[in-house]
Amino acid sequence: MFKFDMANNNVKNDVLSGITVALALVPEAVAFAFVAGVEPMVGLYAAFMMGLITSAIGGRPGMISGATGAMAVVMVALVAMHGVQYLFAAVVLAGLLQILAGVFRLGKFIRLVPYPVMLGFVNGLAIVIFLAQLGQFKVFDTSGLQVWMTGEVLYLMLGLTALTMAIIVFLPKLTKAVPSSLAAIIVVTGLVHGLDLEARTVIDFVRDMLPEEEKATATLAGELPSFSIPMVPFTLETLYIILPTAIILSLVGLIESLLTLTLIDEMTNTRGRGNKECIGQGVANTVNGFFGGMGGCAMIGQSMININSGGRGRLSGITAAIVLLGFILFASQLIEMIPLAALVGVMFMVVIGTFEWASFKIIRGVNKEDAFVLFLVTFVTVIADLAIAVIVGVIVSALVFAWKHAxxxxxxxxxxxxxxxxxxxxxxxxxxxxxxxxxxxxxxxxxxxxxxxxxxxxxxxxxxxxxxxxxxxxxxxxxxxxxxxxxxxxxxxxxxxxxxxxxxxxxxxxxxxxxxxxxx
CATH class of the missing domain: 3.30.750.24 (STAS domain)
Incomplete structure (x- = not known):
């Protein structure tokens, strides 16, 4: 794992890193909102509240939380069958379950995850992040079907993505005064609009997701989230409906958050507090349910952006959340004009930095059982989801251990x-x-x-x-x-x-x- 110098932990780094993270949060929050079947603002509110609360009271400074795909896919069926209000109730219940996990000090059990499972988790998520970015290379044709870009549109997208990655790689060799990811986004955005290039932007992405009659008025502008008790009957029948979803949401959220916490611990050579993070995630999700957010958990991609940009303290996550809210309230036009290629380039660099390339060398030195577990967890993470992959990996590791010691x-x-x-x-x-x-x-x-x-x-x-x-x-x-x-x-x-x-x-x-x- 990479190691970082904690002496660089200061206000300037945290603030600039937080701004970078805020820009990267927008398209994913919107995308995951559509995955869950809710309005884009529900995802943006979730990113704001999750980021603010977990950064303030969670157990891992520098880790970024927001609306995530792992939790969004769990929400789809509940929203489709019962509506968004039942989702809010389920998110509240999931948050309470996570708080109980922290109170009963269950966070320590994440330390029992074997190293091959951890490697598989990291590599699997890197592949998932990469595959998710490929969707930005698709456009809708005249018949409304998604097709791969071709011709000049594709070349422009590839060129801007490559330029973004080049800036991120080479700028730190010249200066570290500004996070290279933030500089890359600003430069590419200025280039696109200065030369009037026909590049897809964040608002184009949002419009593609909306029905035809709503495209013209699409915007990411919004208001402050307001308190509201989920409008569901307070009966045992409601509990029966939301409990299964709430349990899965709480488990998926804690597994992804605690594994991301462990990864950042290794990268920064520090130690986060798992039980405190459980409580922080729980409080954030509970608040989400009462303020119209879809909830969420730690985001490995945005957390890597934060760490690589120099963000170490709680201020980085708090800044990201407040800047995101500021964009929603006062400057939605600024985030709407960011080229998708710039954000894709940032995420591609996250993939390169996240993937444990040394695992290929490690495989030569470890026994075949550990190599099998590593590949299994990576594969299941890609085709299913993180929670299932980790559970499968732990069970297989335990069975392998039992077999070897039998x-x-x-x-x-x-x-x-x-x-x-x-x-x-x-x-x-x-x-x-x-x-x-x-x-x-x-x-x-x-x-x-x-x-x-x-x-x-x-x-x-x-x-x-x-x-x-x-x-x-x-x-x-x-x-x-x-x-x-x-x-x-x-x-x-x-x-x-x-x-x-x-x-x-x-x-x-x-x-x-x-x-x-x-x-x-």
Whole structure:
């Protein structure tokens, strides 16, 4: 991961970076609003409120939140079937669930996401961002169908995109006084309008999304969002309608936000606060529902723009939100005139900076299981969504871990001076290794006294406890005495049948806990 010098964290960098982010927020907020089936202003309000609140009270300074595609796709069915007011109610409930996640300190579990899953998440999102930008290279033909650009229109789009990327790459070599992304947007916008080039702008993008009768009056101008309780019946039937969507929204939002937080932690060599971020995201979504926004979560693309432009503190996100609101209220014409090519160029640079190119080298050095998980998470992120990809990745990683450790349990056996057979176990005893554990012993042919020594082994879960109880039954049925040494007091507490065979040595017996509801 890239490292950044935190000494450059200052007001100027945060403010200029925030302005850059505000410009990049507009087209995505509008696009995701259309994906969810709501008005563009609902997406812009969401970008403003999510950005302001999470930057002010969240757990990761420098991270940008707003309306996102991952959450927008979850909203489509609810909006289509019940209307936007039910969406607002669902967003409020999702926010409350996220607040509870923070209060109960569930944010720490994101640290359990394996490294290959994290790499797959980063690479998958980079590909998703790239594919999303390709949509800007399409136009509507006379029949109303979207087709790829051709001829001079395409060449102009490619040229302006390349110019934007070149400015972002080479300007920092000359000066770092202004974020290169902001400078690129300003230069390309001035060039397009100064030379009167026929380039598509943000307002063209908005008009393409609207019905024909609304195109002429399309604008991104708006008013301050106002407080309003969602107009839905306060009944159990309403709860039944919105609860499934609210749960999915809360999970998707937290997973994407906490993984983005972890990524920024690594990039900036700092540590965000996961539980505080859960509460910040929850408060922001709750406020969204009451002020007519579609909610959202952390945005990896805009967060990367912010970090790469020098934004480190809370002021960068707050500036982005306030500038965005300022554009909506007072200067919508300025954002409407920005060429889409400039924003596409900025996002292409985000893709290049976000994709973990080193993963290709890492794959050569890691085992094939980790490589499989990395590619799996990347693939699922692209074809499905982030939440499903991360859940699949964690489950597969856990199964791979269990499979690899299933045969790690072994035993050295010998006969001591009293003619007792001693089995010295080595390796974990858990659900994955139970079958191999049972194959180690021979109750029929073993001598009268048998010792199982757990000095180099541990019982990890209730499956291991049950396997030990079952083995004790077999030795007792064969008329033989089993001696169990060096297990923890917690294991002795959970053993039902084998507990009478445990030899207690207070000084030598270990102390560790077993995954069991009884001890929970």
């Amino acid at each position: 045969t790690h349990i072994s035993a050295k056996s010998y006969t001591d001076k009293d003619d007792w057979k001693v089995y010295e176990l080595d390796g974990p005893l858990f659900f994955g290794s139970v079958t191999h554990f049972k194959e180690i012993f021979d109750p029929e042919n073993d001598p009268t006294d048998v010792v199982i020594d757990f000095n180099e082994s541990q019982i990890w879960d209730s499956s291991g406890i049950d396997a030990l109880d079952t083995l004790a039954d077999k030795y007792e049925a064969a008329g033989k005495k089993l001696h169990i040494r060096h297990i923890s007091p917690e294991c002795r507490k959970l053993l039902r049948k084998a507990s009478k065979f445990v030899e207690i040595n207070v000084n030598e017996d270990p102390r560790y806990y077993v995954a069991s509801d009884e001890l929970g």
